Amino acid sequence: MSESYYEQLFGVRGKVALVTGGTRGIGLMIAEGLVRCGARVYVSSRKVEACEETERALSAHGECIAIPCDISTIDGCQQLADAIAEREDRLHLLVNNAGLTWSAPIDEFHEKAWDRVVDLDMKSPFFLSQKLLPLLRAAASPEERSVIVNISSVNGIKPSGLQNYSYAAAKAGLAQLSAQMARDLIDDHINVNTIAPGPFKSKMTAPLYATPEAEAEVLDRFAMKRWGQMEEVAGLTIMLASPAGAFLTGVEIPCDGGSTSIG
Numbered sequence: 235m236s237e238s239y240y241e242q243l244f245g246v247r248g249k250v251a252l253v254t255g256g257t258r259g260i261g262l263m264i265a266e267g268l269v270r271c272g273a274r275v276y277v278s279s280r281k282v283e284a285c286e287e288t289e290r291a292l293s294a295h296g297e298c299i300a301i302p303c304d305i306s307t308i309d310g311c312q313q314l315a316d317a318i319a320e321r322e323d324r325l326h327l328l329v330n331n332a333g334l335t336w337s338a339p340i341d342e343f344h345e346k347a348w349d350r351v352v353d354l355d356m357k358s359p360f361f362l363s364q365k366l367l368p369l370l371r372a373a374a375s376p377e378e379r380s381v382i383v384n385i386s387s388v389n390g391i392k393p394s395g396l397q398n399y400s401y402a403a404a405k406a407g408l409a410q411l412s413a414q415m416a417r418d419l420i421d422d423h424i425n426v427n428t429i430a431p432g433p434f435k436s437k438m439t440a441p442l443y444a445t446p447e448a449e450a451e452v453l454d455r456f457a458m459k460r461w462g463q464m465e466e467v468a469g470l471t472i473m474l475a476s477p478a479g480a481f482l483t484g485v486e487i488p489c490d491g492g493s494t495s496i497g
């Protein structure tokens with residue numbers, strides 16, 4: 235292998251990527267990392283202003299195009315896939331990151347909260363991937379596999395102490411769904427992997443650091459006793475999408491400072 239091959243071992247330059255929920259939090263961290271490393275990155279979320287702001291901010295570092303879309307329904311997934319297909323004939327990387335959580339006491343947990351979470355966190359990654367398979371297949375070859383990265387959670391691996399029943403179930407299901415898809419897409423040269431984040435600061439986790447006491451209590455549950463950083467989740471996603479990650483498929487990788495492995 236040449237020197238230039240090794241320079242691109244962790245490279246995503248020239249790849250086309252879509253990051254759902256890429257307008258804030260973990261999705262924005264991943265999108266920014268990909269843009270800064272030279273990928274053309276589509277981000278999507280429901281709010282038009284958030285999309286416009288993200289496109290403007292990330293375009294300072296490279297190529298970013300935002301497409302507002304609600305992907306909590308199959309129609310929404312189809313709309314987003316159609317919008318990408320209007321602009322691109324190939325997609326190298328799909329990051330299914332958009333998600334929501336819900337906590338309520340076990341005796342009061344409502345079916346609506348169950349359905350909203352499961353629809354966005356587990357059903358939509360499947361159907362968006364399904365609708366984008368033609369573009370993912372078009373980009374894939376034995377030498378350059380296309381990649382789906384599903385964002386699950388450490389809450390899908392072990393109980394968190396939060397009463398987020400549908401979230402924990404959806405994230406555990408997402409990891410198993412990823413492994414199943416990885417198996418079935420192996421000959422299409424599409425890798426499917428899951429990243430299970432530990433604690434990252436975002437709108438979703440804002441109540442967990444609303445006060446210094448709350449923050450200290452949360453971080454005490456995690457081995458490194460700190461929040462994850464942008465480059466840690468972006469770097470892992472970039473590795474999975476690069477030649478260095480080509481031999482990895484069907485795995486769930488915790489990005490949590492060791493919490494699920496060493497306590």
Ligand SMILES: NC(=O)c1ccc[n+]([C@@H]2O[C@H](COP(=O)([O-])OP(=O)(O)OC[C@H]3O[C@@H](n4cnc5c(N)ncnc54)[C@H](OP(=O)(O)O)[C@@H]3O)[C@@H](O)[C@H]2O)c1
Nearest residue numbers: 255257259260279280281304305333387433434436437438
């Ligand atoms: N932060 C953590 O510590 C942590 C830990 C473990 C796992 N995770 C997972 O990481 C992912 C991102 O979490 P986060 O903390 O960054 O959450 P966040 O700050 O709430 O961001 C969620 C993103 O998803 C978008 N979104 C929400 N509903 C949507 C819908 N129906 N259609 C399209 N986009 C939608 C939001 O934008 P709009 O409001 O504009 O739609 C936003 O861009 C989630 O899957 C979450 O479960 C996070």
